[in-house]
Amino acid sequence: MKTWNRAAVPSLTAYGHSEGESPSLHDVRTDRRLTLPTGRAASMYTCGITPYDATHLGHAFTYLAFDTLTRVWLDAGIEVRTAMNSTDVDDPLLERAARDGEDWRALAERQQELFRGDMAALRILPPDSWVAVTERIGPIAHAVQRLLDSGDAYRLPAQDAPGEDVLFDTARKRRFAIGEGSRTDAARMLELTREFGGEPDRPGKRSPLDPVLWRAERPGEPAWDAPVGRGRPGWHVECTVIAMDELGSPFTVAAGGRDLRFPHQEMQGHHAVALGAPLFSEARLNAGMVGFRGEKMSKSLGNLVLVSRLLADGARPAALRLALLDHHWRDDWEWFETDLEAAEQRLDRWLAWSQTPDDDPSLAESIVPWLRVTLQDDLNTPAALQAVDAFILRAPADDGSLAAIDALLGIDLRSIQPR
Ligand SMILES: [Zn+2]
Missing domain, CATH: 1.20.120.640 (Anticodon-binding domain of a subclass of class I aminoacyl-tRNA synthetases)
Incomplete structure (x- = not known):
């Protein structure tokens, strides 16, 4: 997908160099400071927006954090490769489009364009690859099929449509236990699964935490034909496949806001290992949350401070x-x-x-x-x-x-x- 204008980054080599110096960064998975990268090349995958509402300060803060990391790496003479997704087909986007009587594709396009403008204005360096989920349906479906074949996934009849969803089997023994990657305890994992629409009580699930890898077509929802069945991808597997395709595995840093720690980033790590990666990423970084008027800034609370609004008002x-x-x-x-x-x-x-x-x-x-x-x-x-x-x-x-x-x-x- 088209990104946005890249601001020039002056070289500082004329003013003494920081060659070979990697920054120390706090990793969520190990809860330790890691010096990254260990070699001369670094790669970072940042979870992108779901394009249905303009950039608020929480997004800007997250992308600015990882922009700073990119700049520090570049200054150290490290070869940097970055990738990001856009979750351009997902429940909240489809719900918003339906509510406003707008085509979901047009809504996503419009919001992506706004995001480009906000990021360029803030001089946040664009990722080398910005990939829309709808551009990668085939590879994602293929990965889901592989997870079925390896016994890491199972089919569950949709309750409101003729097809079958595909779910990831979290209870299967792997290199890491569920919760380990995000340092989340069992009660909190259950709570967050519910909060993120993971339907822990859905009948037939092997474990309440099992996330959807592939959602069978529902009436009125977009769907694609795939060997795994007609439907659309689940959220975590999208990022897993896009990151691994763009950066290999393990890549250096998986980045996102702290609200993505569980289940999103946690599940990415397990999906990747189940798909044969030794490790999804060497480190997992989480940016803090921005509040406004006493609450976390979020669409559901309606307390968003939009970057575009502040700029239009003269900031x-x-x-x-x-x-x-x-x-x-x-x-x-x-x-x-x-x-x-x-x-x-x-x-x-x-x-x-x-x-x-x-x-x-x-x-x-x-x-x-x-x-x-x-x-x-x-x-x-x-x-x-x-x-x-x-x-x-x-x-x-x-x-x-x-x-x-x-x-x-x-x-x-x-x-x-x-x-
Ligand atoms: Zn993601």
């Missing part, structure tokens, strides 16, 4: 970036309207500094090593912003610092207009 994209980067990527935090004004003021201070002349470049101190040190340390962007705040009080704007703020924080002070 500078760089200020919005600064407001988000001011929170550690793994933290849960709450958005306050005053955050944006504080970030606009910080951007003004940085801009004023960027226009101060550097009289003697040979004496220039540079922020490059400070930004590298803070970001290599589990992407500590709040500390990076503070480092810039302190730096601009004592040193003029040298080329290296301006390039580093652009390359690592995604803020090109040379292209931003003062208010």
